[in-house]
Amino acid sequence: MTNKIIHWIDQRFPLSSFVKHDLTEYPTPRNLSYWWNFGFLAGFVLVLQVATGVFLAMHYKADVSLSFDSIQHIMRDVNYGWLLRFMHATGASAFFLVIYIHMARTLYYGSYRAPRELMWWTGQGLLLMLMATAFMGYLLPWGQMSFWGATVITNLFKATPFYGEEVVSWLRGGFAVGDPTLTRFFSLHYLLPFLILGGVVVHLIALHTVKSSNPSGIDLAAKDNIPFHPYFTSKDFYGLGIFLIVYCLFVFFFPNSLMEPANNIPANPLQTPLDIVPEWYFLPFYAILRSVPDLVGGVVAMGLSVMVFSFMPYLDRSRIPGGAHYRPWYRMMFYLFMADMLVLGYVGHNPPGGNMLLIGRIATFFYFALFVLLPFLSKKEERWLIQKGLPPELKELMASDAKEKSEMHHRRNGDNK
Amino acid sequence: MKNLIITLVLCFTAAQAWAEEATLEHIKVDTDLPAIARGVDDLMGNCHSCHNLKYVTYLDLEKLGIDRQKIDGWRGDQPINSPLTSLMSDEAAMQSFNLVPPDLSLMTKAREGGADYVYSYLLGYYSTPDGVVKNHIFPGTKMPDPLGMSTTTDHAQREQIRATAHDIVSFLYWAADPHEQERYRLGYYVIGYLLILTLLLYFVKKQIWSRLK
Known part of the structure; x- marks a missing residue:
């Protein structure tokens, strides 16, 4: 009976071949480490955010006079409303954590290199949409930090040439952040996750075209690939279990540790909080914004600090495979970059002034310096490594890669004729 | 007038500093x-x-x-x-x-x-x-x-x-x-459940991967 139904569907829709091509027979490098779990986890958190968000929206009211109260209604009166809300709020942090690790893995192993540039760029687009969604969602509780955070960030659009003031009012729907801002942010906060879902589909189609990268940095021979299911489904689900333990510890035991106390005070346009701090996942970029004394300069620097990742496929000119593994200089730069991010995050968390400002400026300079130096250092490193003599296992990898590529080239040319 | 403003500002900042120094x-x-x-x-x-x-x-x-x-x-x-x-x-x-x-x-x-x-x-x-x-x-x-x-x-x-x-x-x-106490009570069950589930998932993964040579 089941076979008959599947057969009936298959004649009308490529169900079996899809499952075969993209799941049961989808070839995956067997040497993927647990760092390759985070893409799946990001997908899981996205679904979790949409699911909890849909139910929260049933009880939430987007109106400046009601939204703060409606959050308390969810927290106190709605059955397990507190659970939905804490899952959603913690989920935002979890999303960024998982995405940042996913990106760090890509940077470490050089997974952004040809032929995976489009994966990296669609990922960059997804990151921007995620940031926009998180930023707009943060306004919805209509607390002090919601209001002032949105005021500060929309104010940045004053940097727009000629039409700065107009663009800011256009974004806010008024001269200040108010009811029109809240309702449009709510509408867009509900829309964007579905655009992200669409973007994820594109990201996955690109992935299934170029296949996963792997720690060795080269495309493996067919014998080193194993089907995604059951090997990576089992591995991903085990990773998911670990993730859920950490996530649930926060949801059930420390949900308030990720929330700013000031956001438990209703928004008050007449009273600015002592210092306005964004959520932890924006802190490094916020520190870069504040390090530049000029508004336009700060906005450009912040925008560039997020977008600069896109240039990685061109900035990294080394052909040595294996990402940072076989590349001591690049590895050093990677860890310096991570440390710099932490310093920037720390600076972004603290009120500006005195030493903090100086440290922030040095860290900002360092941030961009690493990207600017990369094209030269990566080329120099490559020459140095070849001169020094590559390790035999790396030579073997590169030789088998070259052989595979030339064979593929022949096969493709043969097809064309 | 200028002196008065400066004095007021100083008083204000001093009070601020004091507020931060007071330990909870x-x-x-x-x-x-x-x-x-x-x-x-x-x-x-x-x-x-x-x-x-x-x-x-x-x-x-x-x-x-x-x-x-x-x-x-x-x-x-x-x-x-x-x-x-x-x-x-x-x-x-x-x-x-x-x-x-x-x-x-x-x-x-x-x-x-x-x-x-x-x-x-x-x-x-x-x-x-x-x-x-x-x-x-x-x-x-x-x-x-x-x-x-x-x-x-x-x-x-x-x-x-x-x-x-x-x-x-x-x-x-x-x-x-x-709901805090209720949240903690539920949390212990959830974490307990997840620990057992994750342990089982670990064995499933190990079992499946052992098929590979």
């Missing part, structure tokens, strides 16, 4: 019913005449297990599901204090330091040698010393005030997050 006293909040019941009693007597708790209703208190007779005494002829709004109108508050006293429903979550802050603030009142009442934790406060910490010198009485503050903060802590 740590409080281990009571989560059992008797302490919360004593706390709400003290709160109704000392705080509720000026402060609202608009997210807490008399019905919530009854569900928690507070004595019904006491609740009926507090609410008077208001329906049981009305919030704990104070008797003082916003206009009257503006006249007396030039501001509306903040709602207390979320107070232990709405300040840096949480329950420690509220506890230290309540006990932070003192009298200067000139007889002016001030507060270590919030120098700019307009609230008159509610528990009488600044005028009490007797040790036993001071201890009594500390106990009252402790109970009030325990109640406020409950009011800010009434």
Whole structure:
């Protein structure tokens, strides 16, 4: 009976071949480490955010006079409303954590290199949409930090040439952040996750075209690939279990540790909080914004600090495979970059002034310096490594890669004729 | 004029610095019913005449297990599901204090330091040698010393005030997050379940991967 139904569907829709091509027979490098779990986890958190968000929206009211109260209604009166809300709020942090690790893995192993540039760029687009969604969602509780955070960030659009003031009012729907801002942010906060879902589909189609990268940095021979299911489904689900333990510890035991106390005070346009701090996942970029004394300069620097990742496929000119593994200089730069991010995050968390400002400026300079130096250092490193003599296992990898590529080239040319 | 402004600015910044230097006293909040019941009693007597708790209703208190007779005494002829709004109108508050006293429903979550802050603030009142009442934790406060910490010198009485503050903060802590204990109880089950599930998933993964040579 089941076979008959599947057969009936298959004649009308490529169900079996899809499952075969993209799941049961989808070839995956067997040497993927647990760092390759985070893409799946990001997908899981996205679904979790949409699911909890849909139910929260049933009880939430987007109106400046009601939204703060409606959050308390969810927290106190709605059955397990507190659970939905804490899952959603913690989920935002979890999303960024998982995405940042996913990106760090890509940077470490050089997974952004040809032929995976489009994966990296669609990922960059997804990151921007995620940031926009998180930023707009943060306004919805209509607390002090919601209001002032949105005021500060929309104010940045004053940097727009000629039409700065107009663009800011256009974004806010008024001269200040108010009811029109809240309702449009709510509408867009509900829309964007579905655009992200669409973007994820594109990201996955690109992935299934170029296949996963792997720690060795080269495309493996067919014998080193194993089907995604059951090997990576089992591995991903085990990773998911670990993730859920950490996530649930926060949801059930420390949900308030990720929330700013000031956001438990209703928004008050007449009273600015002592210092306005964004959520932890924006802190490094916020520190870069504040390090530049000029508004336009700060906005450009912040925008560039997020977008600069896109240039990685061109900035990294080394052909040595294996990402940072076989590349001591690049590895050093990677860890310096991570440390710099932490310093920037720390600076972004603290009120500006005195030493903090100086440290922030040095860290900002360092941030961009690493990207600017990369094209030269990566080329120099490559020459140095070849001169020094590559390790035999790396030579073997590169030789088998070259052989595979030339064979593929022949096969493709043969097809064309 | 210029000198006056500078002096004022200096005073202001000095007060700020002082506020940051004042260290908070740590409080281990009571989560059992008797302490919360004593706390709400003290709160109704000392705080509720000026402060609202608009997210807490008399019905919530009854569900928690507070004595019904006491609740009926507090609410008077208001329906049981009305919030704990104070008797003082916003206009009257503006006249007396030039501001509306903040709602207390979320107070232990709405300040840096949480329950420690509220506890230290309540006990932070003192009298200067000139007889002016001030507060270590919030120098700019307009609230008159509610528990009488600044005028009490007797040790036993001071201890009594500390106990009252402790109970009030325990109640406020409950009011800010009434589902907290339920959340912890559920959390232990969830984490326990996930630990077992993850262990099983680990063995599944190991089993499946052992097929590979």
